[in-house]
Structures are given as structure tokens and as C-alpha cells.
Amino acid sequence: MNFDDYYWHDSTLKSINIDRSNPGHNDSIVLEIEWYGTGISKLIFQDVYKAKFDLNFGIIAQESILDAYSTKEDEELYLLATKWTGVFPVHELTCYVINTNSTVGQLKICAKGFTIDDKN
Structure with a gap:
């Protein structure tokens, strides 16, 4: 299924796990998501080259998701391409954004x- 086709709104972000146990060979991020009305599953991002989290804490509430989308035209991909020119093919990457x-x-x-x- 396409990332953009999931029902994100009012689903809940339960946990984030970053796996760098085998750097460069298995750089992955696992999000545990409680999907609105359908249950919990793990969203596993594979071959991660960059992650940027702007998260706030101290609020006594579940972290619900407003929306999410994937794009090939994000500033983070542009910055990655200029920083690591020739190291890997940036065109193979997608930026997944969760608000x-x-x-x-x-x-x-x-x-x-x-x-x-x-x-x-």
C-alpha cells in the first residue's frame, strides 16, 4: 500500500525505536502506530539516511497524528544531496513526513x- 493512502488522521504514535546496531547496513526506524479504529502495527523505515524529529513532551495526552505524506521534493532531501554529493543516489530516497x-x-x-x- 502507498504511504499516502493510510488513514493517518487521529491514529496514535505509541513509540519510536531507532536501530543503528549495524551502522550503514541496517539503519532503520520503527514507529508503533495505533491506527484509528483498526489496531496497532509497526511501521518500519528501512535504509534510513536522515531523520529529523521536532517533538514536544510534557503534554498529558496521546500523541495523535494530524496527517502524513511522502514526497521526493523535500528540503531535507535537497540538503542531504548537497551535503553528500556522489556518496549515494539521493533519487532513490523518499522523505516521509508525519505531523x-x-x-x-x-x-x-x-x-x-x-x-x-x-x-x-
Whole structure:
């Protein structure tokens, strides 16, 4: 399924796990999402090259998601391309953006792809 086709609004971000146990070979980010009305699954971003989190804490509320989208035209991809010219093909990356509702935060993950693990 396409990243943009998931029902993001009012789903809940439960946890974030960054795996750099094998740097350069397995750089992944796992988000645990409780989908609005359908249950919990893990969203696994694979071959992550950059992540930028602007998150706020201290609010006593679940971190609900306002919206999310994927793009090939994000400033983070441009900055990555200018910083690491010739190191890897930036055109293979997508920037996944998740905007939160409860604390007005944002996650940007530049990766080659993602999968969904519904096995809990």
C-alpha cells in the first residue's frame, strides 16, 4: 500500500525505536502506530539516511497524528544531496513526513522505503 493512502488522521504514535546496531547496513526506524479504529502495527523505515524529529513532551495526552505524506521534493532531501554529493543516489530516497496533532510536532524520515508489520 502507498504511504499516502493510510488513514493517518487521529491514529496514535505509541513509540519510536531507532536501530543503528549495524551502522550503514541496517539503519532503520520503527514507529508503533495505533491506527484509528483498526489496531496497532509497526511501521518500519528501512535504509534510513536522515531523520529529523521536532517533538514536544510534557503534554498529558496521546500523541495523535494530524496527517502524513511522502514526497521526493523535500528540503531535507535537497540538503542531504548537497551535503553528500556522489556518496549515494539521493533519487532513490523518499522523505516521509508525519505531523502530530497533540503537541504540534513533526517527524521527517528520509529512507529508501518502508514496510508495515501487523503481527503483534
